[in-house]
Amino acid sequence: MRPSQIVVPDTEGLSQAVTLLKGDKVCAFPTETVYGLGANALSAAAISAVYQLKGRPSWNPLIVHARNADMARSLAATWPDEAAELAQRFWPGPLTLVVERAAHVPAHVSAGSPTVAIRVPAHPVAQALLEACELPLAAPSANRSEGLSPTSAEHVVRSLPEVPLVLDGGRCRLGLESTVVDVSCGTPRLLRPGALAVADIRAAVGVLDVPGHGSAHPEAVRSPGMSKRHYAPRARIVLVADFDKPTLQQLRSPLGILTYHPSDAAVADPDTRVEILPADPQGFGAELYAALHRLDECGVSTIAVLAPPAGEGWLAVRDRFDRAAA
Ligand code: AMP
Ligand code: MG
Numbered sequence: 001m002r003p004s005q006i007v008v009p010d011t012e013g014l015s016q017a018v019t020l021l022k023g024d025k026v027c028a029f030p031t032e033t034v035y036g037l038g039a040n041a042l043s044a045a046a047i048s049a050v051y052q053l054k055g056r057p058s059w060n061p062l063i064v065h066a067r068n069a070d071m072a073r074s075l076a077a078t079w080p081d082e083a084a085e086l087a088q089r090f091w092p093g094p095l096t097l098v099v100e101r102a103a104h105v106p107a108h109v110s111a112g113s114p115t116v117a118i119r120v121p122a123h124p125v126a127q128a129l130l131e132a133c134e135l136p137l138a139a140p141s142a143n144r145s146e147g148l149s150p151t152s153a154e155h156v157v158r159s160l161p162e163v164p165l166v167l168d169g170g171r172c173r174l175g176l177e178s179t180v181v182d183v184s185c186g187t188p189r190l191l192r193p194g195a196l197a198v199a200d201i202r203a204a205v206g207v208l209d210v211p212g213h214g215s216a217h218p219e220a221v222r223s224p225g226m227s228k229r230h231y232a233p234r235a236r237i238v239l240v241a242d243f244d245k246p247t248l249q250q251l252r253s254p255l256g257i258l259t260y261h262p263s264d265a266a267v268a269d270p271d272t273r274v275e276i277l278p279a280d281p282q283g284f285g286a287e288l289y290a291a292l293h294r295l296d297e298c299g300v301s302t303i304a305v306l307a308p309p310a311g312e313g314w315l316a317v318r319d320r321f322d323r324a325a326a
Contacts, residue, residue, distance in 0.1 A: 003157040009125045009167040017167055018133045026050055028142040028156045029129050030169025031121040033094050033178050033195050034149040034289070035156050036065065036139030037163070038129070041075075044106045047138055053160060056145040059224050061111040062138040063096050063178070064118045067130040072118045075136055077102045082183040082205055089204045092122035094174055094195035098182040098223075109138050111224060115184050125169040141177065142166070148233050148296070151175045151289045158293075175286035176316055180223065181208070191223035193316035195285065210312075231289075233296045237325040239307040243267045247304075256300035258291055260284055264306065273298050281313045288317065292324075 007013040009029075017027045024046040026039045037054060039046035041064040051058060066072040069087045073079050077100035086097060101107070101116035110116045118136075121127065130137060141149040143159040150156045153168040179194035181201060189209040190198060202208045235256065240247050243257065243264050255272045257264060260279040268274050275291040277284045295303050305321060308314045 003154070003161075003166075005157060005163055006153045006166045006168050009128065009169060013167055014128060014132050017129055017165055020165055021046070021133045021135060021137070024049065025164060026053055028150075028153075028160070028163050028166040029126055029139070030123050030153070030167060030172060031065070031126045031139075032123045032173045033121075033176060034151055034172055035142040035153065035166070035169075036121075036126070036137070037142035037156075037160070038065070038137040038139040040133075041065075041109050041136040041138040042105065044108045047106060047108045050138060050140065053162060054140060054143070054145050056140065059111050060140075060145075061113055061117060061224060062109050062140050063180075064105070064109060064116060065126065065130060065137045065139050066118055066120050067127065067136075068092075068120055071130075071136060072097075072120055075102050075105050075116055075118055076100055080183050082188050085205055086181065086183065086188070086201065087120070090196060090200075091120040092127070093120070094122075094176075094178040095119060095201070096178040096180040096192075096194075098180065098191060099184050113224075115182070117180060119178055123169060123173075125167055129167065146232055148292055149177060149231060149289050151293075155289075155293055171290070173286065174282075175289055176320070179316070182223075193319050195316065198312050198315060210315075231320050232324040232326075233292045233303065235296060235300050235303045237303050237305060237321065239305050239321060239325060241307055243304070243306070251304050252302045254298075254300045254302075256295035256298070256303045257306075258295065258303055259306040260308075261306060273300060281308075281317055284308070285317050288320065 020027045039050045096119040142156040151172040153166045174195040176195045179196040180192035182189045257274045265274045277287045
């Protein structure tokens with residue numbers, strides 16, 4: 001049965017959402033990346049409600065969603081040329097910019113940082129909601145902290161059964177979180193790889209600092225949420241180079257396999273659940289969370305993943321596996 005909190009984003013659904021948001025309550029909505037758990041970004045009480053429902057640690061800052069670049073700019077103390085250039089080129093879309101926070105934006109939304117992360121989402125339901133409520137919305141992914149991000153309304157309710165309302169926008173088109181770029185101090189710097197390719201950003205602004213992967217401290221401080229296990233299913237994730245017999249024998253069943261080689265299905269025994277995803281990084285990323293949700297639901301204890309290829313195009317996918325396996 002369909003959970004009762006899931007509503008169609010028509011005039012009536014949007015008006016229920018607006019009532020919640022204006023009353024400092026939360027409400028989940030679709031974006032082109034993943035579903036967000038939204039709250040009035042200008043209200044410390046509403047922001048607290050997001051942290052509480054997710055069980056999110058108070059040091060992990062939220063991304064603020066704005067209706068357009070003008071609203072985004074009003075939340076920033078300064079708007080560097082790089083922000084203007086990237087906003088003009090990629091908004092609305094899956095790019096989050098970290099800029100200096102304006103004084104009227106509660107520090108709570110940024111976990112006390114003098115910066116704030118902002119994005120203008122492209123999804124028509126997210127746009128309609130931002131327009132109807134006339135507020136900037138702080139919205140992290142609508143899942144329990146550290147869990148898998150939701151790419152459907154049903155995923156949201158399964159992870160957060162207490163959520164008062166989810167606007168149903170169907171499956172998220174991109175399926176991976178936004179790319180986060182810090183433009184608050186000089187050369188733009190990648191803080192989190194995501195749905196927007198690094199190559200596209202570099203082509204737009206000429207330079208992009210991409211810190212070494214897995215390098216601990218300086219990056220962890222600049223982007224607090226990146227330092228830990230995250231995006232993880234219940235099952236244990238193991239990356240493998242291929243699915244030969246010795247490898248399969250070492251893995252604990254019930255086993256799930258996640259791969260982008262259709263021929264890998266042949267090696268699995270009948271009890272093994274196999275998910276075959278597209279072999280290009282965008283297609284793979286779009287299906288990734290839905291496939292992990294399905295494997296988790298059928299109760300596998302190990303998910304063996306064919307290690308994604310090297311190369312910058314697969315950066316975001318590799319990042320999610322590294323942290324899911326942490
Ligand atoms: P999400 O969990 O998808 O909402 O992503 C939020 C992530 O964006 C955080 O975990 C950080 O990695 C990054 N982020 C948000 N705000 C800031 C900020 N002010 N400075 C640096 N990184 C940020
Ligand atoms: Mg998240």
